[in-house]
Amino acid sequence: MSTSRLEAFSDGVLAIIITVMVLELHVPEQDHFSDLWHDSGVGLLTYVLSFVYIGIYWNNHHHMFQIADYIDGSVLWANLHLLFWLSLYPFTTAWLDETKVALTPTIVYGVNLLAAAVAYYVLQLRMMRIPVTGPRLRDVVGNDLKGKLSPFIYLLGILLAFVEPWLGLIPFVVVALMWLVPDRRVERYLAAHQELTD
Amino acid sequence: MSTSRLEAFSDGVLAIIITVMVLELHVPEQDHFSDLWHDSGVGLLTYVLSFVYIGIYWNNHHHMFQIADYIDGSVLWANLHLLFWLSLYPFTTAWLDETKVALTPTIVYGVNLLAAAVAYYVLQLRMMRIPVTGPRLRDVVGNDLKGKLSPFIYLLGILLAFVEPWLGLIPFVVVALMWLVPDRRVERYLAAHQELTD
Amino acid sequence: MSTSRLEAFSDGVLAIIITVMVLELHVPEQDHFSDLWHDSGVGLLTYVLSFVYIGIYWNNHHHMFQIADYIDGSVLWANLHLLFWLSLYPFTTAWLDETKVALTPTIVYGVNLLAAAVAYYVLQLRMMRIPVTGPRLRDVVGNDLKGKLSPFIYLLGILLAFVEPWLGLIPFVVVALMWLVPDRRVERYLAAHQELTD
Amino acid sequence: MSTSRLEAFSDGVLAIIITVMVLELHVPEQDHFSDLWHDSGVGLLTYVLSFVYIGIYWNNHHHMFQIADYIDGSVLWANLHLLFWLSLYPFTTAWLDETKVALTPTIVYGVNLLAAAVAYYVLQLRMMRIPVTGPRLRDVVGNDLKGKLSPFIYLLGILLAFVEPWLGLIPFVVVALMWLVPDRRVERYLAAHQELTD
Numbered sequence: 098m099s100t101s102r103l104e105a106f107s108d109g110v111l112a113i114i115i116t117v118m119v120l121e122l123h124v125p126e127q128d129h130f131s132d133l134w135h136d137s138g139v140g141l142l143t144y145v146l147s148f149v150y151i152g153i154y155w156n157n158h159h160h161m162f163q164i165a166d167y168i169d170g171s172v173l174w175a176n177l178h179l180l181f182w183l184s185l186y187p188f189t190t191a192w193l194d195e196t197k198v199a200l201t202p203t204i205v206y207g208v209n210l211l212a213a214a215v216a217y218y219v220l221q222l223r224m225m226r227i228p229v230t231g232p233r234l235r236d237v238v239g240n241d242l243k244g245k246l247s248p249f250i251y252l253l254g255i256l257l258a259f260v261e262p263w264l265g266l267i268p269f270v271v272v273a274l275m276w277l278v279p280d281r282r283v284e285r286y287l288a289a290h291q292e293l294t295d
Numbered sequence: 296m297s298t299s300r301l302e303a304f305s306d307g308v309l310a311i312i313i314t315v316m317v318l319e320l321h322v323p324e325q326d327h328f329s330d331l332w333h334d335s336g337v338g339l340l341t342y343v344l345s346f347v348y349i350g351i352y353w354n355n356h357h358h359m360f361q362i363a364d365y366i367d368g369s370v371l372w373a374n375l376h377l378l379f380w381l382s383l384y385p386f387t388t389a390w391l392d393e394t395k396v397a398l399t400p401t402i403v404y405g406v407n408l409l410a411a412a413v414a415y416y417v418l419q420l421r422m423m424r425i426p427v428t429g430p431r432l433r434d435v436v437g438n439d440l441k442g443k444l445s446p447f448i449y450l451l452g453i454l455l456a457f458v459e460p461w462l463g464l465i466p467f468v469v470v471a472l473m474w475l476v477p478d479r480r481v482e483r484y485l486a487a488h489q490e491l492t493d
Numbered sequence: 494m495s496t497s498r499l500e501a502f503s504d505g506v507l508a509i510i511i512t513v514m515v516l517e518l519h520v521p522e523q524d525h526f527s528d529l530w531h532d533s534g535v536g537l538l539t540y541v542l543s544f545v546y547i548g549i550y551w552n553n554h555h556h557m558f559q560i561a562d563y564i565d566g567s568v569l570w571a572n573l574h575l576l577f578w579l580s581l582y583p584f585t586t587a588w589l590d591e592t593k594v595a596l597t598p599t600i601v602y603g604v605n606l607l608a609a610a611v612a613y614y615v616l617q618l619r620m621m622r623i624p625v626t627g628p629r630l631r632d633v634v635g636n637d638l639k640g641k642l643s644p645f646i647y648l649l650g651i652l653l654a655f656v657e658p659w660l661g662l663i664p665f666v667v668v669a670l671m672w673l674v675p676d677r678r679v680e681r682y683l684a685a686h687q688e689l690t691d
Numbered sequence: 692m693s694t695s696r697l698e699a700f701s702d703g704v705l706a707i708i709i710t711v712m713v714l715e716l717h718v719p720e721q722d723h724f725s726d727l728w729h730d731s732g733v734g735l736l737t738y739v740l741s742f743v744y745i746g747i748y749w750n751n752h753h754h755m756f757q758i759a760d761y762i763d764g765s766v767l768w769a770n771l772h773l774l775f776w777l778s779l780y781p782f783t784t785a786w787l788d789e790t791k792v793a794l795t796p797t798i799v800y801g802v803n804l805l806a807a808a809v810a811y812y813v814l815q816l817r818m819m820r821i822p823v824t825g826p827r828l829r830d831v832v833g834n835d836l837k838g839k840l841s842p843f844i845y846l847l848g849i850l851l852a853f854v855e856p857w858l859g860l861i862p863f864v865v866v867a868l869m870w871l872v873p874d875r876r877v878e879r880y881l882a883a884h885q886e887l888t889d
Contacts, residue, residue, distance in 0.1 A: 102357050113310055120781070187318070390521060506710055588727075
């Protein structure tokens with residue numbers, strides 16, 4: 098089974114998630130800068146965070162499927178499972194925003210980030226079991242330090258939220274920054290195995 | 296007529312349906328776990344159910360069109376007909392959610408599931424009448440037990456709803472689970488006829 | 494300039510238009526069949542009409558660009574112009590729905606349909622002036638009776654709305670039905686010139 | 692790394708941005724032409740402006756990536772950065788509309804336009820540093836008069852808004868018109884180097 102339609106569908110879902118979050122932002126009712134900050138400030142900040150997260154997932158997804166040229170049915174469902182958790186971002190982000198980063202919404206947001214990370218990990222495992230693509234992917238991913246570290250940083254954020262909800266967001270920002278640092282593994286691998294690029 | 300644009304358009308519509316349903320979820324007004332359960336609990340459960348259904352349709356659609364390499368105008372309309380019923384999922388799911396699974400919304404939801412199943416069946420019939428693709432698809436689909444059974448389970452759900460609306464949802468969950476079980480017919484067929492995959 | 498990205502973008506926009514209209518539907522506040530009819534009846538009917546219209550445009554767009562293998566910059570803008578008018582369908586449909594088919598909204602809806610038809614005609618004219626694709630398209634379109642008749646039927650609908658708004662919708666339904674009748678011109682042409690299909 | 696998925700994702704995001712803006716339009720509560728003007732007039736005008744802007748960005752994006760056949764990881768992020776600013780258009784447009792073009796929202800809208808222009812410029816710079824594509828793109832873009840002029844006209848609009856908010860919109864309209872004038876650089880280049888088109 099080729100990967101093109103799975104990629105197209107995932108691109109569609111991720112493009113929509115990243116874009117509909119903006120519909121959840123409250124347009125300020127008055128017309129001053131202070132209204133923008135007061136009515137939409139938290140919303141804009143959490144929007145940036147979730148936007149970056151979806152961007153990271155798209156980026157990693159793009160890299161992972163670039164290596165694959167063949168998938169099986171279990172990958173389709175592992176992929177939908179990932180998209181499910183990502184599709185909840187607009188919902189958990191909106192709750193975080195509307196309660197101006199209260200305790201429970203921060204925890205729920207962290208759990209959502211965690212669940213998506215686990216789903217991505219499961220998808221990666223499924224991909225690694227595919228005949229030709231698998232070994233190649235295992236080669237590229239290597240020890241996957243970032244992937245293994247992220248869940249623990251999310252847990253740290255969830256714990257910190259009990260001290261002070263705003264504090265809990267810091268580890269979530271740290272994970273995002275960690276992934277934003279360019280990761281040249283796939284590119285390096287493809288450069289070294291040029292016959293894979295067509 | 297090639298299938299690529301029909302697939303792209305269907306991917307787009309299904310990606311949007313699966314994603315906009317999250318916009319219909321009510322963000323809790325307070326910030327406790329009990330608010331999440333009380334304001335969004337039913338919504339989240341019905342969201343999961345509809346998400347899985349759209350995922351199943353995308354999956355089956357993907358498999359069916361992988362076999363086809365040629366379609367005619369009637370398939371375009373049969374496909375739009377299917378997309379129409381699927382596009383009502385956000386609406387019927389939201390009603391189910393807002394009335395916390397009352398009788399009529401449960402029936403309407405079941406009728407919507409039923410109509411989509413019939414539309415899929417009609418699309419499959421149209422595809423089976425296409426010269427080269429048809430016989431191939433008939434081969435793959437075989438006796439199509441799941442496809443023939445599903446409408447009856449939907450009907451059972453609609454009937455059970457009259458006893459107690461929540462009961463009616465059980466058969467709908469059963470159908471979803473039945474389809475989630477991997478169906479290797481297409482994959483097996485493609486493996487046996489490798490010349491079809493390029 | 495190849496047509497693939499224009500087609501992908503148009504598919505995206507049309508897929509979204511056809512799907513977001515469902516978000517404008519009012520979910521009934523109570524849980525009886527009468528509420529469904531009273532709160533959402535007009536909405537569902539106008540939704541079906543607009544869904545069919547967008548479906549027809551997607552269908553015709555798909556056929557037209559299947560013939561083209563080369564476009565120029567003016568086609569990009571003529572295409573965006575068409576998408577602009579189609580993007581207003583959710584807005585004009587929602588107004589029609591919320592006023593339960595009052596006079597002015599019916600006229601505005603008719604003008605929207607008319608503007609989209611003119612925009613499609615302009616796009617077709619631009620396509621006909623492209624070197625290789627043009628003559629081929631002119632061949633396929635022929636006298637384009639439907640295309641020339643539609644604007645007049647829209648005008649009739651707008652005039653009839655002054656008598657009784659609901660009456661004005663009848664010609665709009667007639668145009669939709671007229672286009673739903675399969676139009677085999679492109680398919681016949683492609684069958685006769687098989688070398689075009691790859 | 693090939694450009695196809697980046698293009699598909701960007702097409703998706705742009706298609707959604709251009710379409711969801713219509714959801715921010717207020718459907719008039721009454722059913723007269725005066726209601727349409729009063730409730731939705733400003734909204735429709737700002738919608739047209741933002742629609743044209745997104746259309747221009749799609750058009751330029753399309754042209755730029757047509758030249759490229761290879762990208763690196765930094766381009767993925769420069770592209771997401773551009774999409775981020777464009778994704779705020781529905782938000783800033785809605786604020787402009789709801790305050791009927793008040794001072795601060797006009798400034799914020801102008802800053803949004805400016806930020807997107809800068810993001811596009813950064814993306815173009817990144818593309819220009821890619822081995823084969825870079826020199827080619829530099830050739831096509833030339834002195835990029837429009838690209839360099841636009842930010843200054845946006846700044847002029849922001850300044851004029853302090854005199855009278857409505858006045859500030861004029862330079863924004865001027866930039867849009869300036870870009871609408873067909874720009875044949877890419878087409879001319881491709882025609883002269885036909886071997887690039889496949």
